[in-house]
Amino acid sequence: MTARSSAAQPDFSAGCAFMDGAFMPIAECKISVLDWGMIRSDCTYDVAHVWKGRFFRLDKHLDRFLRGVEKLRMQLPFDRAKLEDVLSECVRRTGLDDVYVSMTCTRGRPPAGVRDPRQAKNTFYCFAIPFVWLATLPQQEAGLHLHVSSIPRIAPESVDPTVKNYHWLDMEMSLFEAYENDANFVVLTDGAGNITEGPGYNIFTYNNGRWATPDRGVLEGISRQTVLDLCRELNVSAQAGQLTETALRNAEEILLTSTAGGVMPVTKLDGKPVGNGTPGPATTRLRQLYWQKHGDPGWSSPVKAA
Ligand SMILES: Cc1ncc(COP(=O)(O)O)c(C=O)c1O
Incomplete structure (x- = not known):
C-alpha cells in the first residue's frame, strides 16, 4: 500500500485569518477573553478593501493603522512590508475578488496579576472575508x-x-x-x-x-x-x-x-x-x-x- 497524505486542504472560502504567525480559516481565529482588546476596548484597527482583485488606496489605510498603533504606544510583531505581505496572502487564500480586509492590534495581556499596560505583549491579527456592504x-x-x-x-x-x-x-x-x-x-x-x-x-x-x-x-x-x-x-x-x-x-x-x-x-x-x-x-x-x-x-x- 502506498502512503498518501490524507491532510485536507483548509477551506478559506469564508475567509482567511492570520494570527501568531499562522494563516487559518476565519472560523478558527480566536482571541483570549482576557485580552485587553476584549475587556477594555484597548485596541486599534483598520479596514481596507479589495475590489476586482485590486486593493483600493492600501497605502492610506496602512499609514492610518501604523499611526494609530504608534499613538496607542503599541508595537506590531513586524514591519510595514511584512504587514502588506500578510494581508495580501490572506486575500489570496480566500480566492475572492471582492474582499473586506481587516487588521487589528490590541494591548494583549500583561503578565498575570500585573495592571501596567507597558508590560503587555500586544496582539496582532488580520483577516480577509467576502466584501461587506454597510448598505445593500x-x-x-x-x-x-x-x-x-x-x-x-x-x-x-x-x-x-x-x-x-x-x-x-x-x-x-x-x-x-x-x-x-x-x-x-x-x-x-x-x-x-x-x-x-x-x-x-x-x-x-x-x-x-x-x-x-x-x-x-x-x-x-x-x-x-x-x-x-x-x-x-x-x-x-x-x-x-x-x-x-x-x-x-x-x-x-x-x-x-x-x-x-x-x-x-x-x-x-x-x-x-x-x-x-x-x-x-x-x-x-x-x-x-x-x-x-x-x-x-x-x-x-x-x-x-x-
Ligand atoms: C467611526 C467611523 N467613522 C468613519 C468610518 C469610515 O472610514 P473609512 O472611509 O476609512 O472606511 C469608519 C469606518 O469603519 C468608522 O468606523
Whole structure:
C-alpha cells in the first residue's frame, strides 16, 4: 500500500485569518477573553478593501493603522512590508475578488496579576472575508433613511477618533434609536449642535454647489478623503469644517462614505425627503467616479503575488 497524505486542504472560502504567525480559516481565529482588546476596548484597527482583485488606496489605510498603533504606544510583531505581505496572502487564500480586509492590534495581556499596560505583549491579527456592504445595493439605489441621534458622540478629548477604535456603544445605541424612528442609518452630534459621524461612516452635505464634511470628532475616513480628492479632480468645492445640524437639515444632498460600501446617498432625513427624495446628481456623479477609480493604478494596486 502506498502512503498518501490524507491532510485536507483548509477551506478559506469564508475567509482567511492570520494570527501568531499562522494563516487559518476565519472560523478558527480566536482571541483570549482576557485580552485587553476584549475587556477594555484597548485596541486599534483598520479596514481596507479589495475590489476586482485590486486593493483600493492600501497605502492610506496602512499609514492610518501604523499611526494609530504608534499613538496607542503599541508595537506590531513586524514591519510595514511584512504587514502588506500578510494581508495580501490572506486575500489570496480566500480566492475572492471582492474582499473586506481587516487588521487589528490590541494591548494583549500583561503578565498575570500585573495592571501596567507597558508590560503587555500586544496582539496582532488580520483577516480577509467576502466584501461587506454597510448598505445593500438596492438600498443604495433607493437612498438611505438617516436619523439624527439624541445620543452625542463620545468626545474627541476623551477618545481620539482619528485612531480607529471599538468605542462604539454610543453609535450602537443610536442605531437602536434610528430603527425605532423608522430609519436604517444614524448620525451623531457632538452634543452642541454639530454633526460628527455614524457607525462605520463619515457624512457629507451638498448645498449651493459645495460639499461639506465635519472636521472634528470624527475618524478621518479614507473614503472621506477620497471624496475630497475626487472633488478636487472635478473642480467642485469640498471642505472639512464645522457642520451644524441645521445645515444638515437644509442640505440639497447628503451622502455617507465608508470602505464598506463607498459613497452612499441619503434620501430621507428623519422622515423628510432630502432634495426630491431620490439620489441627487452630485452624489451620483461621485459614487460613479469612486468605483471607476478602483481600476485606476493611481488609486489602486493589485494584490501582491506570493
Ligand atoms: C467611526 C467611523 N467613522 C468613519 C468610518 C469610515 O472610514 P473609512 O472611509 O476609512 O472606511 C469608519 C469606518 O469603519 C468608522 O468606523
